[in-house]
Each structure stands twice: as C-alpha cells, then as structure tokens.
Amino acid sequence: MTKKIFKYSSILFLLASLAVTSCKKLDDMNTDPTRPTTASPANLLTGAQKSTMDMLYSGLQNGFIAMNYAQFWTGNSRTNDSQFNLDEGNNAAFWNTLYRISLHNLDDLVKQNTANPGLPGATNQSAIAKITSAWIYQILADTYGNIPYTKTFQGSSNITPQYDDAQTIYNSLLDTLQAQINVLDTAQVSFETGDIIYNGDVEKWKKLANSLMLRLAIRMVDANPQKAKQIIEAHYKDAISDNGENAEFEYLSTAPNKFPYNESERAIIDFSVSATLVDYMKSVNDPRLSIYARPSTISDTILGMPYGSSASNPDRLPIDNYSFPGTQIYSATMPGILMGYAEVEFILAEAAARGMSVGDDAATHYAKGITASINYWRTLTNNSDITDATIQAYIAKVPYVAADWRNVIGTQKWLALYPQGFQAWFERTRLHFSKPGGQPLFIAPVSGSLDPSVTMVPYRLTYLQSEQTQNKASYEKAASDIGGDKKGTKLWYNKF
Known part of the structure; x- marks a missing residue:
C-alpha cells in the first residue's frame, strides 16, 4: 500500500505545482500541455483518489467551509468563515483541483484504456475510473449547482465549456454508475497497484457503485420521488453491507502521505x-x-x-x-472516508420511512446505522469503553419515532457523517431537520452572517471569480439558470 501511494506522490505534487504556477486560464481545465502524458492508469487513479481526498479533508476546504456549514466546528484562528464569508482562494483550489487534477486524471485513464482495449484489466480499470468520476461530479454538483460536465476535457476545441443542468447531470451519473455495474467483471483483473481505496477489488467497487446510486437517489427524492424509489429498491441489496466494505483512502504516518489535516508535527488550534x-x-x-x-x-x-x-x-x-476536535480526527493516519456502511443504512431508514421496500423497516435500518457508526469509531480508536451494551443503551435513548422520522434520522445521520463535512452539509440543507421532537438543532451564527443572502446556512458555494471573466457567457447563463450566483440560492433538490 505504501509503495502505491509514494509511487504517485511526485507526479501529484508536480501537477499541483503546475496548477498553481501556470494554470491561469479556463482552458487549463481542459488541457495542460505541461502535464505528464505517460503516467500509467494505476498512477492516474492514485493521483485522482489522493487529490480528491486531500481537498475533501483539507483544513482549508473541509475545515473552513464544510465543517463550518455542517456546524460541526467553528473558527478560532479566523472567524469570518463561520459567518459565511467565503475565502475565494480556498474555493478556487477546490474547483480547480477536482477538475484539473482529479477528473483530468480519470479522463486520461479512460482514454488510455480505450486506445488499448486489449490490455489486461482495461475494462475494469475504466469502469472504476468512471465510478470515481461520478463520485467527484456529484460533489461538484452538490457544492455549486450547475457545473461544466458534458463539454469538459475537449482540449482546444472548447476552452469555455458550458455549464450543464445539475438535475440532468444527476440522471447521467445514475446511468453511468449503472453501466459500470454491468461492465465490472469479477473474473477479470483490474488494478494490481494504484487503487488505494479497494486495492483493485472489483466486487467492492460494484458495491460502492450501488451505494453511490443510493446517495444520488435519496438526495433527489423530493424532486423526483418515483425515480428515487425505483433506484433505491433496485440497488439496496447490492450496496455496502458492513464496515469492512467501507470505501476509504488509507493515509500513512509519513510525509507526504499523511491525512491532509493532522497535528503530528504541530498543534492545530484553527477550530x-x-x-x-x-x-x-x-x-x-x-x-x-x-x-x-x-x-x-x-x-x-x-x-x-x-x-x-x-x-x-x-x-x-x-x-x-473550548474543545478542539478529537485526536483521532487529527491523526496522520485518519482515513479519508468516501462512503460507509452507516450512511447506507441511514439512506435505507429514510427510504423505508417514505414507504419504499428495502427489506427491513425504518426502525431496523435506523438502529443498524447507529450501530455501524459507533462500531466504526470504537474499532478505529480501539476504544474498549464502548461495548455492545453501550450501543444498545444509546439506541434506547434515541429511539426511532415514525411520526418524527425526518428529525430522528436526520440527526443521527448527521452525527454519523462526522467528519465528512461536505456530505453532512449537503444532508443538513436537504433534510432541514431539527432535534428529535422538533426543537432547533442548528443556530444562526451568534455574531451574525456576513453574507446578505444567507441567514442560517449556505446552500451552495458561489462560482469562481475567474469564471466571470474567463468563461463569462457560460457563467452568466449558469448563474441565471440556478436563480442567482449566491450562497443562499437553493439547489434544484432543495426547492421542495
């Protein structure tokens, strides 16, 4: 595992350096002539996985943005972020890294294998790359709304790509995931090296694809309940079914492959x-x-x-x-969580509460979700103080209540998503839940919001300032289509 990460580190850092020093125009998102063209599929996958996880768990993006918007943390070293003042540099780094490194790597991987279809494992490798791309595109769509999608990575033929409708992107991602589930072949090899998440295990990638379909479906459930029901009922049996199948990126205790926000070398007092x-x-x-x-x-x-x-x-x-986040959360070897069993169970609990047929009833899936989350953390931290009896006693204190399912499930799902700031933020805005019983859980910033479009929580991030000049026509259309480029503008699935 160590070898797989280190093999790519120099390439990843080269790309990051190039992105900072030479990528000044929008066409860099589509093509970078200085970018290495001989990286292997394995290296490209590692780079895409690591660059995405580094963004999702960086203090600059996860900490100052997502963990704040999920209301898990609040700022110490600077407080404006907790009052919804978005740091444009952090915003740009998030967008640019996911497009220029993560998605570009995966696009290159698929193109290489398409040009060499006879290579061993090429079909499975491309399917894994497309599943990874679907995960990243959903994050971008949930963060910004409409985004470039169909016209990206076309080289010099299109340096100002249009923004696609986020709901249409969702439907395309569902189609993509279904196609990869159909293509993945457990009888064939995939990645012998390079896959830090599942070490080339095709069956686990199938489970992740099914699980991501559940995530997409439950997020769109209010906007398209019939399609969400169809997707969830068709795929829940093949999703992640225990913590041993969780999709995680394994960080190491040595630089440069430590968890991106860790205190192994210095104390962190930012939050x-x-x-x-x-x-x-x-x-x-x-x-x-x-x-x-x-x-x-x-x-x-x-x-x-x-x-x-x-x-x-x-x-x-x-x-x-005040308390800082726990030592495990700031550990150099804290895993980067892509998706886990607890989230799947809470999706199924909500699906059952909405009348879908997903095997067990809502109360059972709810209890399984809580158990999966607590078991995950007691195993990760070797916490002997938490026993099976502890878990059962806790579930009894937070019982499932059918008439209050949104608040009951929403609160426990929120707790289980810690420290996945982005996913917790998305679920907070989608489910708009309170404490069980209806009392408010979240508060407005006690010192007030610094954004006139937001009172309680942003629904999205604003587009990059550079887009307003470098991709002006596409930017203006996208801003108009979503109802205004403001953090208070609701996403398509929030408007119900």
Whole structure:
C-alpha cells in the first residue's frame, strides 16, 4: 500500500505545482500541455483518489467551509468563515483541483484504456475510473449547482465549456454508475497497484457503485420521488453491507502521505468543536463524543464553542476553554472516508420511512446505522469503553419515532457523517431537520452572517471569480439558470 501511494506522490505534487504556477486560464481545465502524458492508469487513479481526498479533508476546504456549514466546528484562528464569508482562494483550489487534477486524471485513464482495449484489466480499470468520476461530479454538483460536465476535457476545441443542468447531470451519473455495474467483471483483473481505496477489488467497487446510486437517489427524492424509489429498491441489496466494505483512502504516518489535516508535527488550534454538536451529544450521552472532541486544554471538560462567535464577541471565552476536535480526527493516519456502511443504512431508514421496500423497516435500518457508526469509531480508536451494551443503551435513548422520522434520522445521520463535512452539509440543507421532537438543532451564527443572502446556512458555494471573466457567457447563463450566483440560492433538490 505504501509503495502505491509514494509511487504517485511526485507526479501529484508536480501537477499541483503546475496548477498553481501556470494554470491561469479556463482552458487549463481542459488541457495542460505541461502535464505528464505517460503516467500509467494505476498512477492516474492514485493521483485522482489522493487529490480528491486531500481537498475533501483539507483544513482549508473541509475545515473552513464544510465543517463550518455542517456546524460541526467553528473558527478560532479566523472567524469570518463561520459567518459565511467565503475565502475565494480556498474555493478556487477546490474547483480547480477536482477538475484539473482529479477528473483530468480519470479522463486520461479512460482514454488510455480505450486506445488499448486489449490490455489486461482495461475494462475494469475504466469502469472504476468512471465510478470515481461520478463520485467527484456529484460533489461538484452538490457544492455549486450547475457545473461544466458534458463539454469538459475537449482540449482546444472548447476552452469555455458550458455549464450543464445539475438535475440532468444527476440522471447521467445514475446511468453511468449503472453501466459500470454491468461492465465490472469479477473474473477479470483490474488494478494490481494504484487503487488505494479497494486495492483493485472489483466486487467492492460494484458495491460502492450501488451505494453511490443510493446517495444520488435519496438526495433527489423530493424532486423526483418515483425515480428515487425505483433506484433505491433496485440497488439496496447490492450496496455496502458492513464496515469492512467501507470505501476509504488509507493515509500513512509519513510525509507526504499523511491525512491532509493532522497535528503530528504541530498543534492545530484553527477550530473548536461547536456547542451545537457537543451539547446535543451530551444530552443523549453519545459514546462517540470523546472521539469527536477532546477536553479543553485547561480542564477535563468537553465544551463546545457557540457557533459563529466572532473574535470581538464579549461572551466568547479564550480558546483554551473550548474543545478542539478529537485526536483521532487529527491523526496522520485518519482515513479519508468516501462512503460507509452507516450512511447506507441511514439512506435505507429514510427510504423505508417514505414507504419504499428495502427489506427491513425504518426502525431496523435506523438502529443498524447507529450501530455501524459507533462500531466504526470504537474499532478505529480501539476504544474498549464502548461495548455492545453501550450501543444498545444509546439506541434506547434515541429511539426511532415514525411520526418524527425526518428529525430522528436526520440527526443521527448527521452525527454519523462526522467528519465528512461536505456530505453532512449537503444532508443538513436537504433534510432541514431539527432535534428529535422538533426543537432547533442548528443556530444562526451568534455574531451574525456576513453574507446578505444567507441567514442560517449556505446552500451552495458561489462560482469562481475567474469564471466571470474567463468563461463569462457560460457563467452568466449558469448563474441565471440556478436563480442567482449566491450562497443562499437553493439547489434544484432543495426547492421542495
């Protein structure tokens, strides 16, 4: 495994350097003449996986943006991000990395194998690349709304690609995933090296593709309930079914392949865990709290900071009074989570609550989701204080209530998605849930929002400022089509 990551590191860092120093125009998203053209499919896959995970778990993107918008964390070193002031550099790095490195690598991989169809494993390799691309495109569509999709990577023939309708992209991604499920052949090889997520295990990639279809379907369920039902009922049996099948990127304890936001070399004080998270977990005696957060540095108490407290807020205590994220969350070897069993079970719990046929009833899937999440963390941290009896006692404290399914499932799914800031943020805006019983869980920033279009939570990120000049016509059409390029503009599946 170590060899597979290190083999690609130099290529990945070269690409990142080139992106920063020489990629100044939109056509760089489509073609980069300085980019190595001889990277193997295995190296291209590793680079795509790592560059995406590095963005999803970076302190700049996950921390200052997604973990804030999910209201898991709130800012210490700077507080404007918790008040919805978007750092345009962090925004641009997210978009550019996913397009110029991650998706471009995967596009190159497929093109190489298409040109050499007789190579061993080429068909499975291309299918895995397309599944990975579908995962990334959904993240982009859920982050921004309409995005370039059908006209990307066409080289100099199209340096100002149009933005495609996000709902249409969703339908295309579902078709793509279904096609790869049909193509993947467990009797054939795939990647002998390079696949950090599943080590070339074709059966697990099939399970992930089915699971991603569930994620797509449940997110669009209010916009297209019939199609969501059809997809979920057809694919739930073949999705991830235990924690051993979780899709994760394995980081290492040595540079340059450590978890992108870790404290192995320095203390991290940029964020405190929010009072929103801590206070709710304390209220139900959640056994994951001591994993998600650590005691403050001046006491043995876990104390969350009120969300969105500005540095000038007179009620804000010195940061040593508040809790930082848990040591496992900042570990150099913290896995990059793509999708896990707990999420699948919460999707099925919601599907059952909505009347879909998914084997067990909603209460059973709900309990399985909680159990999967707690088991994941007790195994990862070797926590002997959490027992099976602990889990059952916890489930009894947070029982499934059919009449309150949105709040009950939404709250537990949110907890299970920690520290997957982007997915937790997307689910917060989609399900718009409260605490079980209906009392508010989330709060507006206590020091107020710095964005006039947002009060409680952004629904999206604004497009890159460079798009307004370098791809002006496409940008203006996209902004008009979605209802305005503002963080308060709801995505297509939020408008119900």
